[in-house]
Amino acid sequence: MSTLGSSSTTSTVPHLDVDPFAIEFFADPFPTHEVLREAGPLIYLDRWNVYGVARYAEVHAMLNDPATFCSSRGVGLRDFKKEKPWRPPSLILEADPPAHTRMRAVLSRVLSPSVMKQVRDGFTAAAEARVDALLDKRSFDAIEDLAEAYPLSVFPDALGLKAEGREHLLPYASLVFNAFGPPNQLRQEAIERSAPHQAYIAEQCQRENLAPSGFGACIHARVDEGEITAAEAPLLVRSLLSAGLDTTVNGLGAAIYCLARFPDQWQLLRDNPTLARNAFEEAVRFESPVQTFFRTTTREVELGGAPVGEGEKVLMFLGAANRDPRRWDQPDSYDINRRTSGHVGFGSGIHMCVGQLVARLEGEVMLSALARRVAKIEIMGEPKRRFNNTLRGLDSLPVTITPA
Amino acid sequence: MTAITFIHPNGRSDRVEISDGESAMQAATRHGLDGILAECGGNAMCATCHVYVDDGWLARLPAMGDEEDALLDGTACDRLPSSRLSCQIRMTLELDGLVLRLPERQV
Numbered sequence: 001m002s003t004l005g006s007s008s009t010t011s012t013v014p015h016l017d018v019d020p021f022a023i024e025f026f027a028d029p030f031p032t033h034e035v036l037r038e039a040g041p042l043i044y045l046d047r048w049n050v051y052g053v054a055r056y057a058e059v060h061a062m063l064n065d066p067a068t069f070c071s072s073r074g075v076g077l078r079d080f081k082k083e084k085p086w087r088p089p090s091l092i093l094e095a096d097p098p099a100h101t102r103m104r105a106v107l108s109r110v111l112s113p114s115v116m117k118q119v120r121d122g123f124t125a126a127a128e129a130r131v132d133a134l135l136d137k138r139s140f141d142a143i144e145d146l147a148e149a150y151p152l153s154v155f156p157d158a159l160g161l162k163a164e165g166r167e168h169l170l171p172y173a174s175l176v177f178n179a180f181g182p183p184n185q186l187r188q189e190a191i192e193r194s195a196p197h198q199a200y201i202a203e204q205c206q207r208e209n210l211a212p213s214g215f216g217a218c219i220h221a222r223v224d225e226g227e228i229t230a231a232e233a234p235l236l237v238r239s240l241l242s243a244g245l246d247t248t249v250n251g252l253g254a255a256i257y258c259l260a261r262f263p264d265q266w267q268l269l270r271d272n273p274t275l276a277r278n279a280f281e282e283a284v285r286f287e288s289p290v291q292t293f294f295r296t297t298t299r300e301v302e303l304g305g306a307p308v309g310e311g312e313k314v315l316m317f318l319g320a321a322n323r324d325p326r327r328w329d330q331p332d333s334y335d336i337n338r339r340t341s342g343h344v345g346f347g348s349g350i351h352m353c354v355g356q357l358v359a360r361l362e363g364e365v366m367l368s369a370l371a372r373r374v375a376k377i378e379i380m381g382e383p384k385r386r387f388n389n390t391l392r393g394l395d396s397l398p399v400t401i402t403p404a
Numbered sequence: 405m406t407a408i409t410f411i412h413p414n415g416r417s418d419r420v421e422i423s424d425g426e427s428a429m430q431a432a433t434r435h436g437l438d439g440i441l442a443e444c445g446g447n448a449m450c451a452t453c454h455v456y457v458d459d460g461w462l463a464r465l466p467a468m469g470d471e472e473d474a475l476l477d478g479t480a481c482d483r484l485p486s487s488r489l490s491c492q493i494r495m496t497l498e499l500d501g502l503v504l505r506l507p508e509r510q511v
Contacts, residue, residue: 108471113451113478277511281443341433341442352447360443364511 013306014039019047020292020315021181026387029291030332033320041304048077048182050294050313051303054320056327056344058304062295062316064349069295069314071351072096076180076294077313086179086191087198090242091235093351100350103236106227107354110218116357119158120365126154127365131373135403139380142260142397147253150366155245155358159237160214161204168200173246174388180293181389201241205234215240240355248359250289250393251280255363257397258283258334259370260377265336270404273371279336280363284345286334288319291392293347318344319392376402406500411458412439413508422495428504429453429491439506446491451475452510453490458503462486465493481507 016039018032019025025032036043036054043052053059062069072095074080080089089095092103109115130150134140148170156166175197178190203209210216219240220233228236259266259279269275297312308314322343323331346353353359370377378400386395408428411417422431432440432453444450448471457465465488468476472492476483490504 105471108449109474113475115478117478339433339436342445346444348445348447350447352444352449354449356444357450 013042013044013051013304015044015046016052017046020045020052020317021048021184021186021389023387026392027385029319029392030323033317033323036317037320037324042306042308045315048315050077050315051308052315052317053304054317054324055304056321056324059316059318059321059344060342060348062303062314063344063347063351066096066100066350068298068301070096070298071100071295073296073311074294077182077315079296079311079313081296081311086194088235090239091232092239092354093243097350102227103232104350104354106219106222107236107239110215111355111357113357115215116361119154120361122158123154123361124365124369126150127362127369128373130366131369134401135373138402139398139400142256142377142399143249143253143386143394144396146366147249147256147393147397150252151245151248151362154362155248158215158358159240159244160211160216162209165200165204168197169241169245170249172197172201173242174391176242177246177290177388177390179389184389186387186389201238202234204241205237207233210237243353244355244358246391247289247353247355248362250287250391251284251359251363252366253393253397254287254289255280255283255367256370256377256399257383257394258286259367260379260397260399262334265334266377268336269367269371270375273368275336276368276371277360277364278338278340279367280360281340281343282334282336282338283363284359285322285328285338285340285343287392288322288345289392290345290347290353290390291319292317292390318347373404374401375404378402406495406497408495408499408502408504410437410439410455411503411505413506424495424497426495427491428455428493428495428502429489431495432490439510440490441510442491443511444491448472448475448489448491451479451489454479454481454507454510455488455490455493455504456484456486456507457488458486458505461499461502462488464498468492479507480509480511 041058045052175190175194178186181187207220216237219236222228223230223233269279294313299310346356380400381398383397384395405421407421409419420431420435429442441452443452472489476487
């Protein structure tokens, strides 16, 4: 790591030659996260010519100042003001107030705590059935057979999707999250292969393709109330298809991986299954399935004690913030009794994950079903990592479970 | 220093110091108080910092926004006329001595 201070405007900001989108980085980001955090409150990444923040305080402050750190110029590396987005921008993720506010209100109501109460029993039954089926198998891949299979068994139905074509869902989500990254091989290949997935998604977002009582239909119903236009509704449905599945897959995968690696925490959960919800939340802090997002400065601003000009991209390391020792005691320990409130695994502020309640529901009912039915989870082979420019998670995790 | 009191379902009470501008939820979590989860960290997105405002205080609190109103429909324990989200109660001098009752559960 070198501190160059080559440009006058960034003379106090350490320049690092880290590529946070390289495969070697993804394989084990934690030592480098520490380097990024300790280098200073604001850093400059020469590889992609962007600023970065890796400490909790700066990440949290940026997330909560959307007027200065905007999303409408894209939350990936690309500046929508200068380059054409690869798809029509999201009306919620890639938008600022006041436009964002109206869209957010619609999705918040569609995925509200009271809606979660209505779907809770169904999600619970599906989790219990999934665990029973896995107990019959005993040995399986905790990613494909659990972390993917469970959300796939509840979320598309809750949305109201047709049965055909669902195999496009995970590849599309993977594409969306790869596309936030720089023009590396991960992004280029994802976009080259994107046409069939994009066509499927565009089709499923239409009102006539969504079952009457699902989340998708609820979004379209807001058109009748005059809250959104008929042209906006399909793009809001697209947001749920983009961000509602791969995120929970990686969140659940993280939780299973943690509980399998740390048997003392698994035992605590077995002894008290009501800790399931916090065990999931802590896994989201510990692994941070969504690792990074960018913002763009709307004006000259002081960040981490240094001036940053207008129109600069700043990369927020959510995963590093979630293990910042300035904010967390023993940040590298997975502790299911931890007070997790305030972690930025779901973001913070006006853009904080609108589907966080769905994620927590899925995580809670699955971990609770496991804790009540399974005595032991053992890792039986080398876990394989899946690489994505934004998402952190495994590709496979061979395990054997023993019934309680 | 101003303070507020949280009363647990079993009757036990905790008096916590709170700074001006801080939310009741923040004061509770800063003191490690059981009974306030605040899963969303104070963004008015989760309804897990639900409290029942003690008699006499309700009218003195800032008005409820539409988001908070909608979220309160989804609280784990019944919504009552005295229900509020503690992340939306910002401390002012006038609220010194505020009493909030905690529900049986938050999820």
